[in-house]
Amino acid sequence: MPEAAVTNGESSQAPYQRNEWELFCRVFFQKKIAVLALFIICLTFIVAIFAPWIAPYDPNAQDLSNSMQPPSRQHLLGTDRLGMDTFSRIVWGSRTALIVGFSTTLISAFIGTVLGLLAGYFGGIINTVIMRFMDALMGFPMIVLALLLAGVLGPGMQNIIIALTVASVPGYVRIMCSMTLSVKENDYILAQRSIGSSSARTLFLHILPNAVQPMIVMITSGLGGVILGESGLSFLGVGITPPDIAWGSMVADGFKYLKTNPILSLAPGLAILLIVLSFNILGDSLRDALDPKLRGVL
């Protein structure tokens, strides 16, 4: 553990870095559940990328003569009221989930990092303005804020990404701001400033690298939250619009046939659960493996 603490500074040498990486791998890969989560995420990626080859049918092709089929060899998960193949739709839906998840999370992490750095580093009025505004945004439950924005902007993938981004930025700003505040107090930052370094240099070379690890953890768990949020909006019918396929709206569409053909709702619902669960578990495992204080404790 003492070695691990040393590498947190900027003067990490090659042998330490290798130890750090090895330590990370050892803690991370000894947890079977973390490996499983990583596997599911990779699998979803592959499915999303190769959707046209994996899906046996066109996900939006209607075939009324084959509607409401139970699972069979032709239709792995059966078909819905319009004869659309459930399995193919779930395969294509993974694209939507990942695209919305990643664009939202990366954009909001970027905006959050910039605002949080500014608020934490410069303090004073800048901090007050940014942080009070974030407090106000956090006054809305995520789904209510996203609903408000999606309602005004209209449905569609791009608008959903904007709506969810606005709703997730405050979390990143908060963590980045408190991170910056705590790093700023270190003596090496004071030393840096006393030799006349510019603010930008201090921010980018010394404060930002410290924030990389908590950011990675937060982005990973944030992905789960955003995908859950998108599924909620799509479930309500204000989210993704055809021809894009959303798991959330598939669950909602299946409600009428819940008794006769529950798989229509349950299969896409389980897909959401599985991917969100995997991102949450991965996020927690990364936190445990990256934080020297938690290694071996949990």
Add this chain to the structure above:
Amino acid sequence: MLTYIARRLLWGIVVLILVSLIVFFTIRLLPGDPLLIYLADSDNLRSMSQEQLDGLRAQYGLDKPILLQYVSWIADILQGDLGRSIHYNENVATLMLERLPITLHLGLISMAISLPLGVIAGLIAALRRGSWIDNIVVVAAYIGTAVPVFLFGYILILIFGLKLEWLPIAGYTSPLDDFWLSTKKLIMPVFCMSLPGIAGMARQMRSSVLEVASQDFVRTAWSKGLTEKVVVFRHMLKNSLIPIVTIMGMSIGAIFGGSVLIENVFAIPGMGRLLVNSLFGQDYVMIQASTLITACIIVLSNLLVDISYGWFDPRIRYE
């Protein structure tokens, strides 16, 4: 303590003003004529003559500068006038007074269930770390935070409503009208709403008990030869409950967020369903009012949590 409360209140008011600005200007982002906010029908708008439009514009005060419009909107709200809903053709304030108690009924019962269950589950899991019971709690908490509430609702409906036919699958009855029916209708929604709460509470409690357990004063208590009961209840419990206060504050937000989905799954006429229906009815007066009121309730309850935090933990007063 008084200066602390005064300062918190002041910031609370600032945040409330910002909240109202966000709501007001988001609605103004609406593409097209701002008259749409009051009319909800663009075809109707197009067929009107210029004089009619100008008349309406003057009637709703839309010819004035935007800041003045904002001020008069706030002034109306402070007098209890939230406007008139186009979709429901009713006074917004009256409608909300009908809907709010329903959401609070559902939400407060869920909170009352998830708090003790989550705390107990987290406490037991932490005290018996690594045991089968700990594993069950950890896995259940993971699933509870990741499951979409609407999926959980559908599964409950499928099993207890459609297959076993034990419970009604939709609607709401006031407990004052028919207590038994009201309870039966609420069982599944309450279960749905408390699941994320229980899971979050259990996870937080587990990690905070583990953290407290590693501190010096607990080791001292053990080494004095005190029994587990005394160590846990006298020394550990109070300290590990502090983060739970924060989670409690957050769960007010979770009630309103969760109600949006759960009330739509179980067709409960509360605030969440009101919001979604007014979105589909393009009833912007209603959307404006219900998001504003929701956010205000949450900001105010967070304010209470902050103040009570200062009460529990005096160090916070001098941040």
